[in-house]
Amino acid sequence: PADFALWKKSKEGEPSWDSPWGPGRPGWHIECSVMSMKYLGEQLDIHGGGQDLIFPHHENEIAQSEAYTGKKPFAKYWMHTGLVMVRGERMGKSLGNFVTIKELLEKFNAEAVRLFVLSTHYRSPIDFTWERIEQANNSLERLYNTIENIEVALRESDINYAYKLKDLDLDFYRNLISDERKFFEAMNNDFNTPAAISALFELSSHVNNYLRNADKPNGALLSRAFNFFVNIGEIFGLFNKFKVKPEKKEEYGLVEKLIALIVDIRSEARKRKDWETADKIREKLRELGIFLEDTKEKTIWKLKR
Template structure:
């Protein structure tokens, strides 16, 4: 079954065929670094991290570029308000953002270009647009003449006569829909020399210039939040395709849904946001990450404390399944003749694994994929409870499935990062203590046997006495 991705540009799911297989070139719009990142930012970057991880799991080589907007009106205003240099302010929030992403296990981009370090590239880009007749110099700066680009609106379906593209009346524009490429400097603002006068880049031009510099004139995936479709990404397409003369500039456009609070978009302007720093102080980062991935990336995600607590409990149940598998594995055996329950369980696990892949291949459908993860958990738990002699290969198949899920979703580190790295000497030591405890119980020395059990529990080892013998597992 081919992998399909919903393309905002064509408004339909399309088979994913990269331009230079197996390389996938991806550009993600990064943050404007004037404040702490909130949960809505986390949702976008965790979603694209899952997309990247799945592509890599499918043996693609992902080349990822994500920018930092470090020159912007909001940055200038905050710098003035707090009396701190712009560079110090932006460096502070870039470090903070990267630290949040590291906690959420978002894999790093190959490069994080900053606007302030690509002024020459942006000036050259604008100069070519002027020479081609797509841009013009005015008293306010340099503007892109939208009516010169006949395909304007193809991403967002916005028409030039719609009121929402005439939000700001500017006498310096030839047409109300035109957008700025270069802003002339106001007193006290940071500025750079250009052929048209001292100034700074406007917002949209930065992503076009940096994406083309690092990924080429055409590339595979451009992504961001749904709020960027218009005007940011629409304007990027116009200026980029005017610059290169090639269409489409980007083959697949991917956009994430909003995090909502009481059905309203989480945003700083509405004051209904929660920062990643705050939520990561109250919840394990893996819980937050799993919460952000349980809804489809294009759907709205309602934030609530109840939702996070439910996620924490769900994740704990999956961890319990992993620990149960690990415990039963120690007393399992390789069967050369499978019993009916062994065959049925193997068939069920194989079928669910294939359904997991089918869901992920269908536009990264995480809710559907997780449904099969939970079914695998139920299936293997039933098998371990019912079988008197669990087949080692069956248990290993289930554990391998969860390992792949963990790699794609960025979860289960507490198991695969710690439990599986235990050396044989540690496991052997626990088995020796269990053997001693069992002998003490036979001798009816229950106080000392209980003391061994309690002390093991204090270091995260839980014993369970069953008709099949004493099993142990780590308590996460």
């Protein structure tokens, strides 16, 4: 009586199929074994699921799959995720406390939602609140601002790998190497994404401190930091603004040169105190998604996200 059912007698109104035992349907556990084997083969590398499915569902799935194929193990690794919680209760349709992805994306960028999820370890429960999504959105803005600051500095830096590093450059280089190592150590430790994200924010702080204090930031170091952020974005689905397709790189470089030329023309107008022309250029660029920031030394431009 404690055994689970492989085939169940159908109830009125349920889908059913004929069998030697009469009309029926597969048991819940059989459904998952069949779907897994159909699309992924008889043995899986990684099988995921919520922690609430460890027993009896996944144990039953293992038992029936290995009995059917004669192969062990059914799955090499099991990754069981924590539940989504709302005020201490499990989020669920039956409780009426659920939020759909569509509703989330109507209010927030998908990258903010991803960062929110990454900020909790996959095996831990994640507490959903709108405030926490807002915090993730603000954190994403901080990281984006850092990458934009690197991008701006790179436009005026020479990427010279033979350049002799000064003390400030060496300090930044050591921090860069340390932050990269912390990131990968975290990911190698059971996908510890909260620690990995923390390493990104440490790098962000080191980058901004370096840019504030360096008279002439080293282009090679900045390029490494920029590429690290972008490559990590490829893994996590973040920083999509900075992903330029290979076939578009030459075209993007031309756009950068044209924007720089327009900014120079505007700077000349400002020197002549031709404020009308300068303001008109600023507004036209803004309409195109290019924002200008005037400082004492120069004008910085950034693309709208």
